[in-house]
Amino acid sequence: xxxxxxxHGEPGLRPAGLRGVAADFSSDQRAFKTASWGKAMMxxxxxxxxxxxxxxxxxxxxxxxxxxxxxxxxxxxxxLHIGGQDVPLILIAIMTFVLISSSGTMAMAVNFGYxxxxxxxxxxxxxxxLLGACFVGMQAFEWTKLITEGVRPWENPxxxxxxxSTFFMITGFHGTHVTIGVIFLIxxxxxxxxxDFDVERRGFFTSRRGRYEAxxxxxxxxxxxxxxxxxxxxxxxxx
Amino acid sequence: xxxxxxxxxxxxxxxxxxxDHGQQHPIGLYFFVWGLLFVLSAFSYMVDYLGIHGxxxxxLILLFMMLKxxxxxxxxxxxxxxxxxxxxxxxxxxxxxxxFVALMVSEADYTIFTRLAxxxxxx
Numbered sequence: 001x002x003x004x005x006x007x008h009g010e011p012g013l014r015p016a017g018l019r020g021v022a023a024d025f026s027s028d029q030r031a032f033k034t035a036s037w038g039k040a041m042m043x044x045x046x047x048x049x050x051x052x053x054x055x056x057x058x059x060x061x062x063x064x065x066x067x068x069x070x071x072x073x074x075x076x077x078x079x080l081h082i083g084g085q086d087v088p089l090i091l092i093a094i095m096t097f098v099l100i101s102s103s104g105t106m107a108m109a110v111n112f113g114y115x116x117x118x119x120x121x122x123x124x125x126x127x128x129x130l131l132g133a134c135f136v137g138m139q140a141f142e143w144t145k146l147i148t149e150g151v152r153p154w155e156n157p158x159x160x161x162x163x164x165s166t167f168f169m170i171t172g173f174h175g176t177h178v179t180i181g182v183i184f185l186i187x188x189x190x191x192x193x194x195x196d197f198d199v200e201r202r203g204f205f206t207s208r209r210g211r212y213e214a215x216x217x218x219x220x221x222x223x224x225x226x227x228x229x230x231x232x233x234x235x236x237x238x239x
Numbered sequence: 240x241x242x243x244x245x246x247x248x249x250x251x252x253x254x255x256x257x258x259d260h261g262q263q264h265p266i267g268l269y270f271f272v273w274g275l276l277f278v279l280s281a282f283s284y285m286v287d288y289l290g291i292h293g294x295x296x297x298x299l300i301l302l303f304m305m306l307k308x309x310x311x312x313x314x315x316x317x318x319x320x321x322x323x324x325x326x327x328x329x330x331x332x333x334x335x336x337x338x339f340v341a342l343m344v345s346e347a348d349y350t351i352f353t354r355l356a357x358x359x360x361x362x
Contacts, residue, residue, distance in 0.1 A: 014322075021327055033322055047332060055339075093280070111266055226311060
């Protein structure tokens with residue numbers, strides 16, 4: 001389970017561009033020369049998650065294209081009654097801004113982590129977790145509102161029955177990802193605050209030395225959750 | 240488990256420390272991208288708010304979506320500073336999803352054709 005060390009070759013003299021791709025993949029020991037084991041594995045997990053959400057969005061596309069019944073207008077379905085008039089999609093817009101802000105605070109946390117400023121890193125990660133929890137809270141509000149209005153996975157008052165099933169499946173899976181992210185953010189923030197990554201304290205589960213790269217890997221997951229929302233926002237809510 | 244070797248002095252740990260300082264970028268860059276993401280999200284919301292429809296709507300939605308996704312992956316996820324081997328290994332496979340999309344578009348077209356032809360307008 002150890003990280004590999006290069007036993008020969010000059011680390012500073014790696015070719016760039018396509019020649020570098022060929023050299024890296026045909027080299028011994030490891031293909032991803034500058035990404036650590038943990039970071040490469042997180043990227044590969046995110047790639048597999050991309051396919052999961054890709055399949056969901058494709059299923060949604062197929063359902064929406066193949067039904068002769070009109071699709072409910074998301075602009076009206078997700079409107080909120082504020083100040084005497086219906087504002088279209090306003091809750092979704094707020095959720096989008098909240099998630100983007102959490103991505104921003106996460107990027108800051110990674111930055112301060114590499115500067116070894118553990119208090120700022122931990123506070124920014126907790127702020128990220130708080131924004132993520134706000135997002136999940138608003139999603140719970142949105143689900144409650146739609147369910148009281150009569151949306152079910154098999155029917156809804158406005159049009160094609162597939163609207164409910166795709167909505168609950170896609171936003172439900174995304175909300176689950178956000179929730180898991182919040183939990184892991186809190187766990188990692190606690191480790192940062194305690195100074196685990198300054199003294200290289202070993203993880204309770206993996207027994208690997210704690211490093212500030214854990215914050216960046218956590219960040220990769222969190223930004224991915226934001227990334228998926230960009231696609232859901234575009235295809236499900238705006239299309 | 241070679242990680243249980245000498246603490247702090249081995250070339251192995253030095254290499255890890257070098258990685259720890261691998262992704263340092265000015266904070267201003269993150270604020271700039273953060274601002275851009277806000278503006279792009281506001282633009283895509285305006286597409287709906289202003290009631291733009293048809294091909295213009297779909298083009299704008301896809302444009303803002305791709306710009307936002309690109310900024311998040313390139314800057315926030317540091318893909319712009321990784322070696323090309325990792326960039327290609329992660330970013331090329333999702334492109335193949337487009338083949339799946341093409342398959343399902345043709346499938347959905349056939350489904351709605353049969354539904355309309357054999358069941359009238361009922362679902």
